[in-house]
Amino acid sequence: MRTFSTVEGLPIISLSTGKEYGHVQDLLYQDGTVIGFLIDPKGWFTKHLFLPVTSIENIGTDGVMISDSHVLKPMTQHEKRAIPLKTGKRRLHGTALLTAEGEKLGLLEDVYFQEEVGTIIGYEVTEGLVADLVEGRSVVKSNSKLTIAGGRAILTE
Known part of the structure; x- marks a missing residue:
């Protein structure tokens, strides 16, 4: 069991290469479950990515471990309809x-x-x-x- 505040801001790190792909920005909630995390990728002019909770290998105190970058997906309409915890107009935080x-x-x-x-x-x-x-x-x-x-x-x- 874990709270989102312990995951927020953690780097996303590949187990196969050790490369960092960005940081956890928000949690996305839909139909009673956390479907994944909104990832703020490294670099300028890059769009947010989606990391499904099922693609996470481990969450530690210093990073979220993934198998490789192929598990990071562009945001689809399905993910855009999910409710964010901390960001956006429809956020749960403060509700x-x-x-x-x-x-x-x-x-x-x-x-x-x-x-x-x-x-x-x-x-x-x-x-x-x-x-x-x-x-x-x-x-x-x-x-x-x-x-x-x-x-x-x-x-x-």
Whole structure:
């Protein structure tokens, strides 16, 4: 189990060549799972790449290891429809997280996921800066589906 904040910014490194291909910029979420990462490639005037979670060999503290560069793909319409955690207008970060009963749990800060399969198993929420300093952030463990609509994220059965 890992949070996205521990992966954000890590370099993408090939196991076969040792070459670095860019850095993890964001997590892409679709239908209850992490489908992969948005990669900011090295170099000027390059487009973002997509790294499917199924193509990741290992995630360490200092890098995300891939077999070779062929697993990095240009963004397709399918990936562009996915919901990003941190970037873009449709991002989850900062979205109100509610239960199906209408209880606000806080604002979504991070996700906990199983890196092998991409299943989201929990959400880190905040009540604000002061509450974070006094009480810390809360972790909401859930296997519920996350419905995103109207600027809110709702945990449903």
